[in-house]
Amino acid sequence: MKKIINDPSAVVDEMIKGMVFAYDGLVERLPETNVVHRKHSKNGKVGLVSGGGSGHEPAHAGFVGQGMLSAAVCGEVFTSPTPDQILEAIKASDEGNGVFMVIKNYSGDIMNFEMAKDLADMEDIPVDFVVVDDDIAVEDSTYTAGKRGIAGTVLVHKILGAAAEEGASLSEIKELADKLVPAIKSIGVALSPATNPEVGKPGFEIGDDEIEFGVGIHGEPGYRREKLQPSKDLAAELVKQLKKEFQWSGDEQYALLINGMGATPLMEQFVFTNDVRELLAAEGITLVFKKVGDYMTSIDMAGVSITLLKLEDEKWVDYLTAPVNTISW
Template identity: 80%
Template structure:
């Protein structure tokens, strides 16, 4: 294992200090916590708080700032943050209109965010939440009951963040979130595994000429391994799966994200995006919003994921295009 680090046990602490120093115009690290909090005010509007295990950077701290998250609560690598850390993020973010939690569908995250919600409500802070489960690869997986939450979470941050800026109430944010979640679907493919620093070896093994469809962002098993294929063939496989889920029709509008998993060069991501574009245009879909890059990674995993959002409301497109001040959007 070769990594730019000091002591594996201090990675989270040193990373958070580095984020807070590098972007001190946008965010701060709350004292004695693993919470990255935005410096810009929401002016008495609903606050959004997300988070989870580290190793997925820029998620979630990279999306803290005006127009997206009020705070990101960071756990150890691939480990949920504790309820007391989440409560710290909630209390620091609340501006009197309530706090909305965006939680990826992992058992530890759901349990700890729910406990923090109950603690916050005991202190008279109104809290609601949504669980993101956009990964269509498998129904149940390691650490989850039901589908996993992956890169589609970033679109949830963006759309709900814009709605909060517009002045939506906590109840209205919840209603929007419940409409949005079923419209977001993602699927990934891995060429190589991530190495957790404190473990020191890859989380799984793929032969030099193997890939695995549907691997999770913590290295959870996917649905099929096979020999590596050209980008066009990968795109065909993934779009077929997404089409089966969406049952789309010509003329429908979608937002599109090609997301790198941490060790896939942008060159390869853009090639894959070009192949996706050709296939989706043949399907007769309109693609008014596109994005390519590393948004929800898995440390140093080789691979990428494809996310589509069915734009059921034209306002969602406005929210995706709304300006923000964050590190990573």
């Protein structure tokens, strides 16, 4: 294992220290926690909290700041944060009108965030949440009942964050989230596995000449393994699966997020993006919003994912393009 780290058991603590030092004008660390909180003057908006296991950077702490998250809770690598840490994020994010939580669909995350909600209720802080399950690759997988939450979560952060910044109430954000999440679908492909620094070896094995469609962001199994093929063929397979889920008829508007898994160069991401562009244009799909880069990674996994959001409300475009001040958007 070759990694630029010190003690593997201290990697999350040291990562957070480095992050808040580098971006001390934007974020701070809540004392004695792994919570990254935005520096701002409170103005009464609904707080927005997310988080999960570390190893997916820049998610989620990279999206803390004006226009997106109020706080992100960093669990240990690929491990859900604890309820007490989530509660501290809720308390710090409450500006008097409640807190909304964005949770990825993993059993540990759901259990711990819901426990934190119960604890916040006892302190008279109104809390609501949505569970993001955008990964269409498999229905049930390791750590998950139902579909997994992956890169589409970042679009939820962006849209809900803009709505909160605009002054939406807790109930209005909940209503928006419940409409938004079913309109987001994602799917990815892996070329190589991730190596958890605390484990010291890859999470799964794959041949040098193989790829696997639908691998999860923790290395969970996908739906098919094949020999390595050109970018245009990878794109065609993933777009085919998305078309099957959306059942689009053309003349529809979408937002597109091409997400690198951590070790995929931008050169390759842009080649892949061009292939996706051509495929979607041939389907008659209009892409109103596009973004490419590393947003929800899996440490050092090589691979890429596509997220499409069907734009069922023109206001969503305004929210996607609203200005933010964060580390990584």
